[in-house]
Amino acid sequence: MAGLSLQAARPPKPTHLRIAESAVSGGARFADLGAFHAWFSATAERTRMRVERVPLDRLDGWLTDPATGNLVHRSGRFFSVEGVEVRDPDGPVPSWSQPIIHQPEVGILGILVKEFDGVLHCLMQAKNEPGNCNGLQLSPTVQATRSNYTQVHRGRPVPYLDYFRDTSRHSVLADVRQSEQGAWFYRKRNRNMIVEVTEEVEELDGFCWLSLGQLHELLTVPDLVNMDARTVLSCLPFSGPGAGSEPPAGPGHAFRAALARSCDPAAGALHGTGEVLSWITDVRSLTDLTAERVPLDRVRGWHRTGGRITHETGRFFDVVGVGVTAEGREVGGWMQPVIEPHGTGVIAFMVKRVGGVLHALVHARAEPGSSDVVELAPTVQCTPENYDHLPAGARPPLLEEVLGAGPERIRFDTVLSEEGGRFLNARNRYLIVETGEDADPGLPGYRWLAVHQLGELLRHSYYVNVQARSLVACLHSLSTPLPTGSRAPRAPR
Amino acid sequence: MAGLSLQAARPPKPTHLRIAESAVSGGARFADLGAFHAWFSATAERTRMRVERVPLDRLDGWLTDPATGNLVHRSGRFFSVEGVEVRDPDGPVPSWSQPIIHQPEVGILGILVKEFDGVLHCLMQAKNEPGNCNGLQLSPTVQATRSNYTQVHRGRPVPYLDYFRDTSRHSVLADVRQSEQGAWFYRKRNRNMIVEVTEEVEELDGFCWLSLGQLHELLTVPDLVNMDARTVLSCLPFSGPGAGSEPPAGPGHAFRAALARSCDPAAGALHGTGEVLSWITDVRSLTDLTAERVPLDRVRGWHRTGGRITHETGRFFDVVGVGVTAEGREVGGWMQPVIEPHGTGVIAFMVKRVGGVLHALVHARAEPGSSDVVELAPTVQCTPENYDHLPAGARPPLLEEVLGAGPERIRFDTVLSEEGGRFLNARNRYLIVETGEDADPGLPGYRWLAVHQLGELLRHSYYVNVQARSLVACLHSLSTPLPTGSRAPRAPR
Numbered sequence: 001m002a003g004l005s006l007q008a009a010r011p012p013k014p015t016h017l018r019i020a021e022s023a024v025s026g027g028a029r030f031a032d033l034g035a036f037h038a039w040f041s042a043t044a045e046r047t048r049m050r051v052e053r054v055p056l057d058r059l060d061g062w063l064t065d066p067a068t069g070n071l072v073h074r075s076g077r078f079f080s081v082e083g084v085e086v087r088d089p090d091g092p093v094p095s096w097s098q099p100i101i102h103q104p105e106v107g108i109l110g111i112l113v114k115e116f117d118g119v120l121h122c123l124m125q126a127k128n129e130p131g132n133c134n135g136l137q138l139s140p141t142v143q144a145t146r147s148n149y150t151q152v153h154r155g156r157p158v159p160y161l162d163y164f165r166d167t168s169r170h171s172v173l174a175d176v177r178q179s180e181q182g183a184w185f186y187r188k189r190n191r192n193m194i195v196e197v198t199e200e201v202e203e204l205d206g207f208c209w210l211s212l213g214q215l216h217e218l219l220t221v222p223d224l225v226n227m228d229a230r231t232v233l234s235c236l237p238f239s240g241p242g243a244g245s246e247p248p249a250g251p252g253h254a255f256r257a258a259l260a261r262s263c264d265p266a267a268g269a270l271h272g273t274g275e276v277l278s279w280i281t282d283v284r285s286l287t288d289l290t291a292e293r294v295p296l297d298r299v300r301g302w303h304r305t306g307g308r309i310t311h312e313t314g315r316f317f318d319v320v321g322v323g324v325t326a327e328g329r330e331v332g333g334w335m336q337p338v339i340e341p342h343g344t345g346v347i348a349f350m351v352k353r354v355g356g357v358l359h360a361l362v363h364a365r366a367e368p369g370s371s372d373v374v375e376l377a378p379t380v381q382c383t384p385e386n387y388d389h390l391p392a393g394a395r396p397p398l399l400e401e402v403l404g405a406g407p408e409r410i411r412f413d414t415v416l417s418e419e420g421g422r423f424l425n426a427r428n429r430y431l432i433v434e435t436g437e438d439a440d441p442g443l444p445g446y447r448w449l450a451v452h453q454l455g456e457l458l459r460h461s462y463y464v465n466v467q468a469r470s471l472v473a474c475l476h477s478l479s480t481p482l483p484t485g486s487r488a489p490r491a492p493r
Numbered sequence: 494m495a496g497l498s499l500q501a502a503r504p505p506k507p508t509h510l511r512i513a514e515s516a517v518s519g520g521a522r523f524a525d526l527g528a529f530h531a532w533f534s535a536t537a538e539r540t541r542m543r544v545e546r547v548p549l550d551r552l553d554g555w556l557t558d559p560a561t562g563n564l565v566h567r568s569g570r571f572f573s574v575e576g577v578e579v580r581d582p583d584g585p586v587p588s589w590s591q592p593i594i595h596q597p598e599v600g601i602l603g604i605l606v607k608e609f610d611g612v613l614h615c616l617m618q619a620k621n622e623p624g625n626c627n628g629l630q631l632s633p634t635v636q637a638t639r640s641n642y643t644q645v646h647r648g649r650p651v652p653y654l655d656y657f658r659d660t661s662r663h664s665v666l667a668d669v670r671q672s673e674q675g676a677w678f679y680r681k682r683n684r685n686m687i688v689e690v691t692e693e694v695e696e697l698d699g700f701c702w703l704s705l706g707q708l709h710e711l712l713t714v715p716d717l718v719n720m721d722a723r724t725v726l727s728c729l730p731f732s733g734p735g736a737g738s739e740p741p742a743g744p745g746h747a748f749r750a751a752l753a754r755s756c757d758p759a760a761g762a763l764h765g766t767g768e769v770l771s772w773i774t775d776v777r778s779l780t781d782l783t784a785e786r787v788p789l790d791r792v793r794g795w796h797r798t799g800g801r802i803t804h805e806t807g808r809f810f811d812v813v814g815v816g817v818t819a820e821g822r823e824v825g826g827w828m829q830p831v832i833e834p835h836g837t838g839v840i841a842f843m844v845k846r847v848g849g850v851l852h853a854l855v856h857a858r859a860e861p862g863s864s865d866v867v868e869l870a871p872t873v874q875c876t877p878e879n880y881d882h883l884p885a886g887a888r889p890p891l892l893e894e895v896l897g898a899g900p901e902r903i904r905f906d907t908v909l910s911e912e913g914g915r916f917l918n919a920r921n922r923y924l925i926v927e928t929g930e931d932a933d934p935g936l937p938g939y940r941w942l943a944v945h946q947l948g949e950l951l952r953h954s955y956y957v958n959v960q961a962r963s964l965v966a967c968l969h970s971l972s973t974p975l976p977t978g979s980r981a982p983r984a985p986r
Contacts, residue, residue: 106778167771175771177778177865191778277952278660278668285599285670285684371864372670372954459770460953461865 015173016240016263018120022212023479024248028116029209033217036208040126043206044136047326049128054321055307059335062321069297069304071319071337077147079103079422081309081319081337083299084186086368088289092394097299099309099319100369101339101422102186106177107145109228110164110193113173114201114209121209123160123201124229129420130324131338133427137226137417138218141207159204164193171196174235177461178469179375181418182367184317184339186293189371189461190228192235212236216477222415223427227470230416234469238476239263239455250481255358255411255434259479262358262451269450270354276453280463283364283445284373291368315386317341320424340424341383344415347467348380348402348431349475351411352439352448359448360475361398361441362468375465376457379446380431397443405433412474428467430474451475508666509733509756511613515705516972517741521609522702526710529701533619536699537629540819542621547814548800552828555814562790562797564812564830570640572596572915574802574812574830576792577679579861581782585887590792592802592812593862594832594915595679599670600638602721603657603686606666607694607702614702616653616694617722622913623817624831626920630719630910631711634700652697657686664689667728670954671962672868674911675860677810677832679786682864682954683721685728705729709970715908716920720963723909727962731969732756732948743974748851748904748927752972755851755944762943763847769946773956776857776938777866784861808879810834813917833917834876837908840960841873841895841924842968844904845932845941852941853968854891854934855961868958869950872939873924890936898926905967921960923967944968 030036056071057064065072071081084100112123127139144158149165163170173194180188203209210218215233219225225233244261247253261267271279301312309319318340325333350361365377382396412432419426440448454472457463464472523529549564550557558565564574577593605616620632637651642658656663666687673681696702703711708726712718718726737754740746754760764772794805802812811833818826843854858870875889905925912919933941947965950956957965 104783108778172767172771175767175774177774191774274665274668274952278665281668281670281684281954285601290597459767461774 014240014242016237016243018115019212019236019238020243020260020263020479022120023216023476024481025119025211025213027209027211027214028119028121029203030214033214036210036214036218039208040136040138043126047126047128047136047206049130049135049324049326051130052323054323054335056304056309056319056321056337057307059321059323059337061335062337068295070295075147077105078145078336079105081296082186083294083296084291084368085294085298086289086291088366090288091366092390097294097301098311098316098368099296099299099302100186100293101184101188102293103145103188105146107148107190108142108161108164108193109140109190109232110142110160110195111229111232112141112160112163112201113194113196114198116209119211120196121211122215122233123203123207124210124215125207127206127226128326129226130322130336131420131422131424131426132223132226132417133425134223137420138224138229139226140229140232143228159207160201163195163197167195169199173237174232174459176235176459178231178235178464178466179369179371179462180466182369182375182465184423185369186291187369187371190231192232194232194236213480216480217482219416219474219477220412220414220482223417226417227419227466230470230473231466233476234464234472235458236476237455239265239452241266243452248479248481252478252481255353256479256481258353258356258358259451259475261356263455265452265456267357267450267452269357269453270359270448273453273456276447276449279447280364280374280376287366287373289366289368289373313389315342315389322424338422338424339426341426343383343385345383345428346380346399346403346431347378347428347471348398348433349468349471350379350398350402350433350435350439351475352435352437354437354448357450359450360454360471361446362449362454364445364447365465367465371462376449376454376463376468377465378468378471381467397446398441402431402433409434411478414474416470430471432471432475432478507733507735509730509736511608512705512729512731513736513753513756513972515613516709516969517974518612518704518706520702520704520707521612521614522696523707526707529703529707529711532701533629533631536619540619540621540629540699542623542628542817542819544623545816547816547828549797549802549812549814549830550800552814552816552830554828555830561788563788568640570598571638571829572598574789575679576787576789577784577861578787578791579782579784581859583781584859585883590787590794591804591809591861592789592792592795593679593786594677594681595786596638596681598639600641600683601635601654601657601686602633602683602725603635603653603688604722604725605634605653605656605694606687606689607691609702612704613689614704615708615726616696616700617703617708618700620699620719621819622719623815623829624913624915624917624919625716625719625910626918627716630913631717631722632719633722633725636721652700653694656688656690660688662692666730667725667952669728669952671724671728671957671959672862672864672955673959675862675868675958677862677916679784679862680864681862683724685725687725687729706973709973710975712909712967712970713905713907713975716910719910720912720959723963723966724959726969727957727965728951729969730948732758732945734759736945741972741974745971745974748846749972749974751846751849751851752944752968754849756948758945758949760850760943760945761848762850762946763852763941766946766949769940769942772940773857773867773869780859780866782859782861782866806882808835808882815917831915831917832919834919836876836878838876838921839873839892839896839924840871840921840964841926842961842964843872843891843895843926843928843932844968845928845930847930847941850943852943853947853964854939855942855947857938857940858958860958864955869942869947869956869961870958871961871964874960891934895924895926902927904971907967909963923964925964925968925971
C-alpha cells in the first residue's frame with residue numbers, strides 16, 4: 001500500500017445517530033431554556049443596534065450608477081441593486097421586470113459543533129441584523145460575506161472564522177453551496193458549513209453552546225432562530241442506516257417514528273432516487289422561464305420616489321435605505337439598501353405517512369434568481385396578498401388547504417424571519433401540516449419525497465431552495481419531544 | 494398502505510451488472526466489427542454532406558446585431574456568438590476577453606438501450622455534422638436542440654424523440670443536465686439521457702444496435718464515436734455493489750480487475766465522498782474567476798477581418814462561417830457560424846491503483862462558461878500551442894509527464910472529435926496513462942478519485958466537465974478485453 005490507505009465508504013462513527021441523540025438531549029451549557037433566555041436577554045441589553053430609515057439617495061457609501069440606475073457600493077464590493085427582466089410564457093404572468101439584489105460574492109454560513117458529555121452541541125451566536133423585526137436573533141457561529149472576512153470594511157476580524165477556512169484538523173459534517181431567495185436575489189449562494197472540533201473552544205461573549213434538542217425547541221419561538229441558522233441546520237446529516245431503529249416513546253411517538261424511519265434510506269420511498277433526479281431534470285428542461293439582468297432604470301412598473309423604489313400597485317416589496325448604529329459588530333455604523341417585503345408569507349410542507357414512512361410534498365419551482373431554472377420548494381410558498389389582483393386560477397395551489405387545516409393536523413406553526421442583513425422585517429409563517437395517506441393533489445410539478453431523499457439532495461448545490469431548507473430544519477425539530485404544554489394543542493396523534 | 498407502495502431503494506435488477514456484461518459481449522446486430530464498418534461505409538455513401546466556408550457576413554439567416562456586434566440568427570433561436578469578459582486575478586492571465594457561444598436552449602442527447610439475447614445494446618446513429626473532419630461519426634440515438642425538436646427550422650421530425658420526451662412506459666437509466674466546453678460556450682448544457690425499452694423498436698436507416706463491448710472497441714478508432722455519444726455513455730450507471738466481484742481473466746486482467754473494483758462503492762477510496770464534496774465546495778468558493786457577457790464588438794485583441802473573427806496572435810480559435818448542403822438531415826441545407834480551434838488538444842487522465850482500486854487524478858478547473866465556477870476536469874486538458882507565448886510556469890502541470898509516458902504505461906490513446914455542430918475540425922488526443930501507486934504530484938486543485946465516485950458525481954449536474962466525461966467513457970472502455978493486436982503494443986501489464 002506504500003503508505004496510502006483507503007478510507008472506508010462510511011466513517012466509523014455514525015454521525016446521524018449522534019445527531020439523533022443530540023436532538024433528544026438537554027444542553028451542557030444551559031440546564032434549561034429559562035437559563036438560555038436569561039442569557040439571551042442580557043446579551044440583547046449589551047448589544048443594541050439603532051436602525052433608522054434613510055432615503056436611498058442619502059445612503060453614505062452608496063451611489064446610483066448614472067448609466068444604469070443601479071444602486072452600487074462605492075467600493076464595488078458587497079452587493080448591488082439591479083434589474084431583472086423575466087419571461088415565463090407558461091406562467092400566470094408571462095413577463096415582468098423587477099429590482100433584484102446582485103451579490104456575486106459567496107459568504108460562509110458555518111456552525112461549529114462539539115461533543116460535551118458525549119452530546120453534540122452547536123455554537124450559536126446572538127446577533128443583531130438591521131432588518132430583524134426584534135433586534136437580536138440566534139445565528140450560526142459564523143455568518144460572513146467575503147467582503148466581511150477579507151476586511152473590506154476594515155472592521156474587526158470575524159470570530160471562529162479560521163475553523164471554517166482551514167478544516168484540515170477538524171471533521172467536516174457538511175459543506176455545500178446553497179441558493180437563497182430566488183425572487184429577491186440573482187443567483188445568490190452561500191457556503192453552508194458544519195465543522196466538528198474536539199479541541200477546546202473558547203466561548204466568546206455573545207456565543208453559546210446548545211444541543212440540537214434545545215435548538216429544536218427554540219425553533220417554536222417566533223423570530224428567534226434566524227434564516228442562516230435554519231439553512232445550515234438543514235444540511236446536518238440526519239439520515240443514515242438504522243435511523244429509525246429505536247422507536248420513540250411518549251406523546252406523538254407514532255409521528256416521530258414515521259419521521260425517524262424516513263431518515264433511513266433502507267426504508268425506501270414512493271419514488272426511487274433516480275426517478276426523482278430524472279423528474280427534476282425534466283422540469284428544468286421543460287420550464288421556459290428566462291431571467292436576464294437589466295439596468296435598474298429599465299424595470300417597468302417600478303418607481304423611485306420618496307427615497308425608495310416601489311411597485312406601482314404597492315405590492316411585492318420596496319427597496320428602502322437604512323442607517324445603522326451598532327455596538328458589538330465589526331464596524332460601528334453603516335448605511336445600506338434593503339428589501340422590505342409587503343405582508344407576511346406562508347411557507348408550508350404538506351406531509352403524510354406512506355407505509356409508516358413520512359413524506360413531504362415538494363414543488364419544483366422556477367424563480368428568476370435560480371441558478372438552474374428550478375429548485376425544490378415547499379408545498380406552498382407565497383405571500384397571499386400578492387395574488388389579490390390575479391384571477392383565481394393563479395392563486396397558489398393548496399394554499400387554502402394548508403391555511404384551513406384543523407389544529408389536530410398541524411405539526412409546526414411558527415412565524416420566523418428571513419435574513420436581516422438584506423431584508424427588512426421579512427417574516428413568514430412556517431407550517432407543517434399532516435394529511436392522510438390517501439391524499440394526493442395530483443398536481444404536475446409536485447412530488448412526495450422521503451426525508452432521507454431531501455437529505456441526499458442537500459449534499460449537493462441548488463436542489464432545495466432556502467424556504468424548503470428552513471422547513472427541513474423545522475421538520476427535523478419534530479424529532480424532539482417537547483415538554484408538555486409547549487406544542488400541546490397541536491400534538492400529533 | 495391504501496394502494497400506495499414504497500419502492501425499494503435499489504431496483505430489483507442490478508443495472509450495473511447488466512452493463513458490465515454488455516461490455517464483454519459481442520453484438521446481436523453485427524456479428525463482428527467488420528460487418529459494422531461495412532454498414533457504416535455504405536451509410537456514408539448514401540448520406541453525403543458538402544461543407545464550404547462562407548464569410549461571416551454572407552451567412553444566410555444570420556445577422557450582425559448593429560448595437561452589439563453579436564452574430565445572431567434572425568429567428569432569435571439556435572445560438573449566438575457573443576463576447577465574454579473574464580477576470581481571473583490568480584491565474585496566469587489575470588484578465589482577457591474572447592468570443593463565446595451563447596446557447597441558452599437545452600437540447601437532448603439520448604441513447605436508447607434494449608436487451609437482445611439478454612445483452613444490453615445501444616441504438617446508435619451514423620450522423621454527419623458540418624464540423625466533422627471526416628463527415629460521418631457515431632452519435633447517440635437522439636441529438637437534438639430544442640429548436641430542432643420544436644421544428645423551428647421546419648425540418649423533418651427527430652426520429653425516436655418520443656422515447657425521451659415521454660419516459661413513463663420505459664426505464665430511465667440516466668437523466669442529467671451536463672455542461673459542455675466552458676472555454677467556448679457560455680453556460681451551455683444538454684440533457685443526457687439513457688432510456689431502456691423492452692418493446693419492439695424499428696431500426697431506421699442510419700441507425701444500428703451495438704453492444705457496449707462493440708462500442709468500447711470502436712472508441713479506439715480515431716474520430717468515430719462522437720462527443721455527444723461519449724458524454725451520454727459516461728452517464729451509464731457502471732458502478733454498484735459487487736461490481737468487482739467477478740475477477741476478469743486474459744491479458745491486462747490485473748488492470749481490469751482494479752477498474753472493476755473501482756466501480757464498487759464498498760471498495761472505498763483515497764478520499765471519502767463527503768471530503769470530495771467539501772473540496773469541490775472549497776475550490777468553488779475560493780476561486781475568484783468571474784465571467785460577464787459583453788457585446789462581441791467589445792472583446793479586446795480579436796478582429797473581424799476576411800469574413801472571420803481571429804485573435805491578433807493567431808492563437809486559440811477562429812469564428813468562421815460554413816455553408817452546408819446535406820442529404821439525410823432534417824433540412825436540406827443551411828449556413829451557420831462555427832468555432833475552429835487551432836491545433837490538436839491533449840486530454841488525459843493520469844490513473845493509478847491504490848490498494849488494488851483504480852483512481853483517476855482530476856483537476857478542479859475554472860472556465861469562463863462554467864455554471865458554478867469550477868468543474869472536475871481531466872488531469873491534463875490543453876492545446877499545447879496556446880501556451881507558447883506564456884512563461885514556462887504557466888504551462889499546464891503534468892503535460893510533459895503525460896506526453897512522455899512510455900508505451901507500457903499508456904492504457905488509451907486515440908484522437909477523437911468534439912461536437913461537429915458547433916466546432917470545425919476540433920480534435921483532441923485522449924490519453925489514459927497509468928502511473929505507480931507512489932506517484933502523487935501533490936498539486937493543489939488535484940485529487941485522486943475512484944471511478945464509483947465519478948459515477949456518483951455524474952448523477953448530478955455540473956460536477957464533471959465534458960472532457961472528463963469523454964475520458965470516463967474511454968476509461969470504462971478498458972473493461973472490454975480487446976482482440977489480440979488491436980491494443981496489443983500498449984497492453985497493460
